[in-house]
Amino acid sequence: MAATTAMASSGSSNRIEAQPLYVKARNIMVNRLIAGEWRPGQLLPSEFSIADDLGVSQGTVRKAMDDMTAQGLLVRKQGRGTYVAEAEDNSILFRFYRLTPDDSDATTDKAEFPESDYLAQSQGQATKQEQDIFLLSSEDMVWRFERLRSDPLGPILWERLVLPARQFPDFTPTTRLPNNVYQFYSSRYGIIVAKVNEKLRAVTAPQNVSQLLGLPDQAPVLEIDRRAVALNDQVVEWRISLCRSDRLHYRNELK
């Protein structure tokens, strides 16, 4: 082991922080991701060189990376190296997309990713609720989108999407979100979405929505309230979707 380095405390000092080396290593590396020092798609230094940098062995760095890989943060390729995951990796396009046509039974048989029609897009001051969600003050601005998403058979869902303006500085009232937003956040702004929290309810569709979706009046639809949170635990996106439930369902696998 190296003589004197950042991590190798080695002095059995009276510091209370009894934390395994690989946990410290993981924290350091995750912080580099948060800080944007390592950006999505980037090739990381090799396990050996990181180990050398941190003053630990390759196995320890590797164990730290195990967690991050399992979490989907990193992607390893034997013989080539380890990359910061992009939203497209791992067929992760569908990681957060749970809607499936009723007929396709196989779990692997994925639906097409729906297209989007934009109904409205505007910037405005954050409402009380939005301030709570994004931890903003009353002067802060947010972007709001309304769009209708459809697959080849017709409209699937209506959704309202809110983003804190600060995180997306170069937006204009005419910039459209791409189809895969998390890929977009990742590649363009370096925002890594670590998880999303969803709340599902069954509600009766408002008249305008049921019309847009081509559903009868008072039809029941699935309401999905989703908050995407980044690695630093900040909410970076809030969306409410109203999904038709007559030919689609929300599929979930719990382990």
Next chain:
Amino acid sequence: MAATTAMASSGSSNRIEAQPLYVKARNIMVNRLIAGEWRPGQLLPSEFSIADDLGVSQGTVRKAMDDMTAQGLLVRKQGRGTYVAEAEDNSILFRFYRLTPDDSDATTDKAEFPESDYLAQSQGQATKQEQDIFLLSSEDMVWRFERLRSDPLGPILWERLVLPARQFPDFTPTTRLPNNVYQFYSSRYGIIVAKVNEKLRAVTAPQNVSQLLGLPDQAPVLEIDRRAVALNDQVVEWRISLCRSDRLHYRNELK
């Protein structure tokens, strides 16, 4: 290393199966769980003794166990040993229970586990659909339950539950399921539920259900179609729940 054992192939035979030792070890151990050789709650032999048994090193066995622990199959306790997980471990009571009152915001603030009132219970021949789900023949029998589940504030959901009779030989028309069924399957029959697949829809409640739940006629409710699958990939439980969605929601966290 031991001289000649089951796993240490060592012969460099022309078999194509190039599988890492730790994968083989994991398969062997999972099979012991499936076979019931190791039952839920049981203390496993130590990593060293298993390693000795399989003819590999402790580290390899440990790596195999890492996966199983992450999967929730095993529970490790430093200094004591490794146990086969019980359904109650890991506050796993709520692992498959995703319904939360609207007011409780914190993810850790768990709702009370609801009580059950049984409306019907009977044994009968498997329908076509049930044969498909459980891979049964037309003569095979199933148990069917109907129950109303309530929390202190009143009824929450109505559900119909189907079990293949073969798996639960000592059932009678009056035996009630305990509140935590997966704990029950595990401790009594050694059936380890590895995962559950759920399909969610928004539907209008049938009149009898809306009455039972105290909802207005035509109220939208959340329909949850759940299939619990055991370690051997067999479906061991099928249930359809209709949940009130006015003061509860289904919460999901995707990583």
Next chain:
DNA sequence: AAACTTCAGTCTTGTATAAGACATAAGACA
């Protein structure tokens, strides 16, 4: 001369093992 193949060297991640640290429980002993 240009294009292709082969192969060795060197980089990477993946696998297996060993040794010691740390945690817990049970018996020895004052």
Next chain:
DNA sequence: TGTCTTATGTCTTATACAAGACTGAAGTTT
């Protein structure tokens, strides 16, 4: 009864080697 010792577990770290992937030199063919 309380403390110490010991045995037996898991947990952490390090090391050695295997296997995949790229690079470039050397040879071969066209």
